Amino acid sequence: TDRTGLLAPGAAPTARPALGRPLELSIIVPTFNERDSVAELSARLDAALSGIAWEVVFVDDDSPDGTLDVLAALARSDGRVRYIHRIGRRGLSSAVIEGVLSTNAPYVAVMDADLQHDEHALPAMLAQLRTGLADIAVGSRYVAGGGIETWDRGRVKASRLATRAAGLLARAQLSDPMSGFFMVTRPAFMSGVRQLSGQGFKILLDLLASTQAPLRVVEVPYTFRCRAHGESKLDSLVVWEYGVMLLDKAVGHLLPVRFLMFIVVGGLGVFVHMAVLAALHAQLSFLAAQGLAAVVAMTFNFFVNNTLTYRDRRLKGVWALTRGLFAFYAVCAVGAVANVGIANFLFQAENHALTAGNWFVSGAAGILVGAVWNYAASSVFTWRK
Numbered sequence: 602t603d604r605t606g607l608l609a610p611g612a613a614p615t616a617r618p619a620l621g622r623p624l625e626l627s628i629i630v631p632t633f634n635e636r637d638s639v640a641e642l643s644a645r646l647d648a649a650l651s652g653i654a655w656e657v658v659f660v661d662d663d664s665p666d667g668t669l670d671v672l673a674a675l676a677r678s679d680g681r682v683r684y685i686h687r688i689g690r691r692g693l694s695s696a697v698i699e700g701v702l703s704t705n706a707p708y709v710a711v712m713d714a715d716l717q718h719d720e721h722a723l724p725a726m727l728a729q730l731r732t733g734l735a736d737i738a739v740g741s742r743y744v745a746g747g748g749i750e751t752w753d754r755g756r757v758k759a760s761r762l763a764t765r766a767a768g769l770l771a772r773a774q775l776s777d778p779m780s781g782f783f784m785v786t787r788p789a790f791m792s793g794v795r796q797l798s799g800q801g802f803k804i805l806l807d808l809l810a811s812t813q814a815p816l817r818v819v820e821v822p823y824t825f826r827c828r829a830h831g832e833s834k835l836d837s838l839v840v841w842e843y844g845v846m847l848l849d850k851a852v853g854h855l856l857p858v859r860f861l862m863f864i865v866v867g868g869l870g871v872f873v874h875m876a877v878l879a880a881l882h883a884q885l886s887f888l889a890a891q892g893l894a895a896v897v898a899m900t901f902n903f904f905v906n907n908t909l910t911y912r913d914r915r916l917k918g919v920w921a922l923t924r925g926l927f928a929f930y931a932v933c934a935v936g937a938v939a940n941v942g943i944a945n946f947l948f949q950a951e952n953h954a955l956t957a958g959n960w961f962v963s964g965a966a967g968i969l970v971g972a973v974w975n976y977a978a979s980s981v982f983t984w985r986k
């Protein structure tokens with residue numbers, strides 16, 4: 602089948618059915634491996650939204666399961682279905698942002714493809730926004746009339762906890778700030794779009810924390826259904842990203858969270874280094890043990906940074922990882938030279954009363970310069986954008 606969704610030469614073009622009236626509602630649906638759900642979702646939207654001028658925009662991150670073929674076929678037969686095919690990027694939030702930016706509908710809804718969000722809540726959300734009294738209508742599992750079909754105990758607890766943390770940032774009394782199901786006016790979305798972190802799963806919370814003026818929120822109950830096909834992409838690393846986003850919203854204006862993470866990982870690397878040194882110094886010469894410890898620690902730092910600090914630019918595949926690892930060694934080697942050189946310079950510099958002869962200040966300054974260099978250079982040479 603035709604992956605691009607473009608018509609083969611000579612094929613009869615399908616006319617985009619006239620909406621009869623200007624587009625009012627665009628539903629943005631991020632997809633990753635949702636082959637078995639997207640057609641069903643489109644059909645359900647059609648049934649639930651009669652009388653409303655709507656479109657749906659699927660934003661797919663190059664799903665390997667054939668979702669794009671299904672989307673192309675849908676888009677060809679129904680002019681209200683559009684899709685964006687992204688290559689080389691992953692992420693629910695950034696997919697949603699791109700989808701919203703691709704439409705000029707005055708009202709924009711965000712929902713999951715997997716049929717867990719109840720499309721019957723959409724008309725109620727739209728009615729709320731049409732009154733002009735709210736900027737955003739949030740589908741909530743926790744207000745009267747809402748609920749969760751079946752979740753294991755662990756997930757219920759985790760969700761409660763994350764919800765509590767979120768309340769602090771949302772700047773609104775919200776029973777379900779973690780919801781992935783909401784409808785917002787276009788101007789409200791645009792008022793925060795430049796401040797969005799675009800990372801992870803929590804686009805709603807991100808938006809609520811990002812707009813200049815707090816948004817006026819209403820909640821609309823719905824029942825979170827069970828997933829019918831495929832599997833959830835919310836894994837432990839997504840939870841990690843969520844934590845990073847909260848941290849970024851809390852302190853990101855002071856210091857980039859990525860830098861903080863880099864420093865924390867570097868600190869862990871010191872422990873790894875010392876552990877290796879402790880284990881080997883008796884067997885090998887001190888120089889060999891120290892050298893080996895440094896290589897092990899750098900390798901450890903590389904892989905941890907690759908999975909956590911630079912998750913969004915993660916290197917994959919043997920070749921990319923090898924290249925990145927050696928680039929990281931080279932960056933760290935230069936960083937070590939800079940560290941020692943600067944510390945030594947400050948320690949010797951007689952006209953620097955603060956540092957001359959002061960091992961602590963000189964040493965700390967060397968470490969700081971080395972760390973900043975390692976961070977800046979590795980983001981260019983190892984995890985380049």
Ligand code: GDD
Nearest residue numbers: 631632633660662691692693696713714779781833834835
């Ligand atoms: N484009 C794109 N890229 N879409 C993605 C990606 C991605 O990297 N990861 C997930 N999606 C899509 C899925 O295909 C699905 O349509 C939707 O985003 C939600 O993903 P799920 O994997 O089904 O998430 P969930 O059901 O575990 O979590 C949902 O419920 C949470 C509340 O507990 C989401 O709605 C969360 O946003 C919500 O917080």
Ligand code: MN
Nearest residue numbers: 713715717828
């Ligand atoms: Mn889901």
